[in-house]
Amino acid sequence: MAEAEDSPGEQEAAASKPLFAGLSDVSISQDIPIEGEITIPSRARAQEHDSSTLNESIRRTIMRDLKAVGRKFMHVLYPRKSNALLRDWDLWGPLILCVTLALMLQKSSIDGKNDGGGPEFAEVFVIIWFGAVTITLNSKLLGGNISFFQSLCVLGYCILPLNIAMLICRLLLLAGQGPINFMIRLFVVLLMFAWSVVASTAFLADSQPPNRKALAVYPVFLFYFVISWMILTFTP
Amino acid sequence: MAAVDDLQFEEFGDGATLLAANPDATTINIEDPSVSFGHQPRPPGSVGREEDEELLGNNDSDETELLAGQKRSSPFWTFEYYQTFFDVDTYQVFDRIKGSLLPVPGKNFVRLYIRSNPDLYGPFWICATLVFAIAISGNLSNFLIHLGEKTYHYVPEFQKVSIAATVIYAYAWLVPLALWGFLLWRNSKVMSMVSYSFLEIVCVYGYSLFIYIPTAVLWIIPQRVVRWVLVMIALGVSGSVLVMTFWPAVREDNRRVALATIVTIVLLHVLLSVGCLAYFFDAPEMDHLPAAITTPNQTVTAAKSS
Numbered sequence: 420m421a422e423a424e425d426s427p428g429e430q431e432a433a434a435s436k437p438l439f440a441g442l443s444d445v446s447i448s449q450d451i452p453i454e455g456e457i458t459i460p461s462r463a464r465a466q467e468h469d470s471s472t473l474n475e476s477i478r479r480t481i482m483r484d485l486k487a488v489g490r491k492f493m494h495v496l497y498p499r500k501s502n503a504l505l506r507d508w509d510l511w512g513p514l515i516l517c518v519t520l521a522l523m524l525q526k527s528s529i530d531g532k533n534d535g536g537g538p539e540f541a542e543v544f545v546i547i548w549f550g551a552v553t554i555t556l557n558s559k560l561l562g563g564n565i566s567f568f569q570s571l572c573v574l575g576y577c578i579l580p581l582n583i584a585m586l587i588c589r590l591l592l593l594a595g596q597g598p599i600n601f602m603i604r605l606f607v608v609l610l611m612f613a614w615s616v617v618a619s620t621a622f623l624a625d626s627q628p629p630n631r632k633a634l635a636v637y638p639v640f641l642f643y644f645v646i647s648w649m650i651l652t653f654t655p
Numbered sequence: 656m657a658a659v660d661d662l663q664f665e666e667f668g669d670g671a672t673l674l675a676a677n678p679d680a681t682t683i684n685i686e687d688p689s690v691s692f693g694h695q696p697r698p699p700g701s702v703g704r705e706e707d708e709e710l711l712g713n714n715d716s717d718e719t720e721l722l723a724g725q726k727r728s729s730p731f732w733t734f735e736y737y738q739t740f741f742d743v744d745t746y747q748v749f750d751r752i753k754g755s756l757l758p759v760p761g762k763n764f765v766r767l768y769i770r771s772n773p774d775l776y777g778p779f780w781i782c783a784t785l786v787f788a789i790a791i792s793g794n795l796s797n798f799l800i801h802l803g804e805k806t807y808h809y810v811p812e813f814q815k816v817s818i819a820a821t822v823i824y825a826y827a828w829l830v831p832l833a834l835w836g837f838l839l840w841r842n843s844k845v846m847s848m849v850s851y852s853f854l855e856i857v858c859v860y861g862y863s864l865f866i867y868i869p870t871a872v873l874w875i876i877p878q879r880v881v882r883w884v885l886v887m888i889a890l891g892v893s894g895s896v897l898v899m900t901f902w903p904a905v906r907e908d909n910r911r912v913a914l915a916t917i918v919t920i921v922l923l924h925v926l927l928s929v930g931c932l933a934y935f936f937d938a939p940e941m942d943h944l945p946a947a948i949t950t951p952n953q954t955v956t957a958a959k960s961s
Binding site: 537538542557559560561562630631632633634637638641644645648649652653654 | 740741784794
């Protein structure tokens with residue numbers, strides 16, 4: 420418990436000793452040992468993790484990615500306030516969904532000869548990806564704090580309800596066309612469209628400044644509306 | 656003792672005595688605020704602009720130039736530069752849309768609503784919505800017109816979307832570019848004219864296209880009279896927004912040049928709306944008969960609609 424009058428302090432302390440005399444009571448002695456250890460626990464685990472994935476079987480690697488994709492599908496179908504889609508983003512899910520949708524929507528070879536007709540595979544693909552990129556850019560330009568790929572991930576995964584709608588419409592169209600058939604398809608597409616918009620808004624709206632939420636959500640609405648229109652007007 | 660004395664505040668005395676002691680010292684002049692309240696020089700632009708804006712709203716005096724260029728301080732290759740074009744809140748976008756729908760004679764859209772904060776959000780997304788509105792409404796309208804014809808096979812004409820996109824984006828960006836270049840050229844000849852920056856012109860054109868979105872949806876109604884009435888209304892509203900914005904910019908010029916500019920602006924607008932109506936929406940047949948009645952009528956109808 421020595422009085423620590425260190426040498427740098429002594430020159431200033433000499434002139435003002437009477438006023439700052441109490442300061443020496445709060446000084447730290449050099450004799451007190453500091454104990455304990457500083458470790459970063461996660462680092463050790465991460466290193467183990469990395470080295471072990473090199474040795475695992477291919478089936479385990481693929482299953483891990485598929486499970487991640489499946490987990491995110493569940494998050495889209497039951498949208499809760501969770502960060503799973505945002506934190507561990509991946510673009511496998513959006514790719515699978517986009518390719519499936521474009522394959523189902525492309526025009527058949529019969530009316531490929533007319534000058535009208537449905538969209539080509541490339542047109543659907545381009546609309547989905549460029550639409551998602553445009554919405555992400557718009558969101559970032561308005562001042563949102565979501566990263567580029569997180570936003571692409573969310574927008575891509577939220578196409579899942581519309582994929583389900585496309586499957587249902589295709590099955591319904593096997594039963595022949597007619598006004599009742601159309602009404603059922605309209606109802607299904609509207610329901611899935613609303614589900615998509617609600618799911619993506621639940622993830623994206625929090626990242627925007629509060630006075631610009633509507634400005635960021637409207638393009639999402641337009642994007643899913645256009646995709647729903649393409650699904651609804653699909654004729655085999 | 657010396658420490659306590661050191662803590663006494665030292666009077667510095669008059670500035671003049673100090674300056675006499677050290678004549679070469681640098682000095683600054685801090686005025687007493689109560690004295691100089693009425694004489695403070697106005698910061699260039701900011702306070703003066705607000706007063707002039709009130710004048711412009713009431714009696715159209717156009718002496719001040721818009722200082723739109725002063726906000727962009729980041730270099731153009733950074734992301735922040737482009738963020739300055741999206742610096743609008745939701746209520747501002749709604750206000751601008753309302754201003755384009757309800758043009759008040761005498762009030763300039765740019766002065767009143769844009770006020771040196773032009774944004775690219777409105778023009779871009781209004782054009783995108785308009786592209787899809789026209790394509791979808793055209794498709795729907797054709798479907799409803801030809802409903803019941805046995806010879807008609809419904810196709811979602813997806814290629815029309817790309818045509819609509821090209822036309823509308825070209826109109827919303829190339830015409831403002833041409834107009835801006837023209838105004839710049841005339842401005843070099845005739846001084847003291849109101850000049851708009853390129854982004855403000857793009858903004859006016861973008862927001863003036865908003866009226867066409869409900870118009871395109873209502874064009875689904877397959878009645879010729881209804882469609883032309885809608886065209887007239889839409890042209891009236893958006894045309895008046897454009898004319899009231901650009902008339903102050905050209906009226907100090909040669910009379911004929913000014914009139915020619917305004918007429919060209921209106922003509923291009925007319926061309927856009929009539930062209931869209933003619934290309935995307937099939938003409939409703941006045942004597943369209945359902946195909947289920949008789950065979951001769953069916954062939955007549957099929958021949959007429961081809």
